[in-house]
Amino acid sequence: MAVQFVTAAEALARLAEFDTVIDARSPAEYAEDRLPAAVNWPVLDDEERARVGTIYKQVSAFEARKVGAALVSRNIAAHLEREMPGRPKHWKPLVYCWRGGKRSGSLALVLDQIGFRTCVLEGGYKAFRAQVREDLDRLPAKLDLRVVCGRTGSGKTRLLQALRAAGAQVLDLEGLACHRGSVLGVLPGQPQPSQKHFETRIWHELRGFDPARPVYVESESRKVGNLRVPEVLMERMRRDSECIRVELPDESRVRLLMEDYDFFLRDVDLFERQLECLVELRGRAVVDRWKALARGGEMAQVCLELMHTHYDPVYLKSMQRNFAHFEQARVVQPRSGDPDELTRVAAELLAGENTALPA
Structure with a gap:
């Protein structure tokens, strides 16, 4: 089984098919906006995200990835311990982060290795936001x-x-x-x-x-x-x-x-x-x-x-x-x-x- 990547248009058309929509971003990002019915499983909290970003800018990308990997691993483990009991084998989550990169990818990889049918939103929240803007310009004309x-x-x-x-x-x-x-x-x-x-x-x-x-x-x-x-x-x-x-x-x-x-x-x-x-x-x-x-x-x-x-x-x-x-x-x-x-x-x-x- 492999992680499936779906476009924003496809994910939104199939939104009802997913048992859980997981936002892997930080709590502050989640609070500002999110996909409908999404739950927050931050792989980095707000403070951790800022810390990794500072290391990335002031030291190097390599050092930031080392620190970030340890933090992400601990956070994912905590989410699994809290959320996995009672999840059936056929559970199908959709995971996203800001751009569909490392944060959602890390969480999706672990879920996929467990055996869940895991999908990742290609382009992440950024792609979703672009779809929302496009639809807000298009949908009103269709309505009476x-x-x-x-x-x-x-x-x-x-x-x-x-x-x-x-x-x-x-x-x-x-x-x-x-x-x-x-x-x-x-x-x-x-x-x-x-x-x-x-x-x-x-x-x-x-x-x-x-x-x-x-x-x-x-x-x-x-x-x-x-x-x-x-x-x-x-x-x-x-x-x-x-x-x-x-x-x-x-x-x-x-x-x-x-x-x-x-x-x-x-x-x-x-x-x-x-x-x-x-x-x-x-x-x-x-x-x-x-x-x-x-x-x-x-x-x-x-x-x-x-x-x-x-x-x-x-x-x-x-x-x-x-x-x-x-x-x-x-x-x-x-x-x-x-x-x-x-x-x-x-x-x-x-x-x-x-x-x-x-x-």
Whole structure:
């Protein structure tokens, strides 16, 4: 039996065939981005990788290989002792490192010698990343995107969730980015992924969609928090896609915002820190007034004023400027943001999925 080398295109087409996808890179490399469902078996940890690299530069490649070989051998032994019990003979792993070289090759050689049907990703993560970039430029054109629009607090994310629960195809960019999208959209305790991993998450969703069925997506800005939406996808959403406008009464919008951002109710200090982002746009006096209202328990009033003086005007201008079919959007008017009501609206939307784009 010999180690098999597979191209990125072949590996991704056959991804479901592999029992385990093993990332042999360091933990820091793995944390930045990785193949879908990959597990990390670093043959060199971050400190060891830096140490070997320093020896390579300052002494010689030969000395670096000697030191690296000892470290790699110990680390592979530790992985085998931890991971091998219970692995059947027919277990089939896919192994990769940065460029499909020594790190993945060393681990794959040992696994192959044990008798496992081991494959190595030719070109490593670098080849995978190139495939992701290529697909992100290609896949959006194949999809029938339906852009869910609506002012802040209209329940767009909840409607997407209801659509998904009803069987629709949904691309939840805010969920993938771990951010609510607005200047106050940070999610406590949920750091955003790296830009590369955000793109990988989007790529993974796009390649799983059926082009014959609509894909529902929220009307995002070019950036979701600190992350940029891939340019081709954004242009497809803005220029070519049908819009669905959700209109919810102000009372329901305020209630929904206070439910979805309840962590601000529990931590007013966090809310005040986030409000600082609006000083440049709204002025110190206005922001300080909102802070005082929040400290006084008047969070509903703050939400209402934020909606009317900041979010609504900005949102309307952005939609009219950027989304070509916004003025012809199909309007849906839920009576509330409650789950049962949004389930009803989702069912109505799915019943009319084949409605043609307005001329």
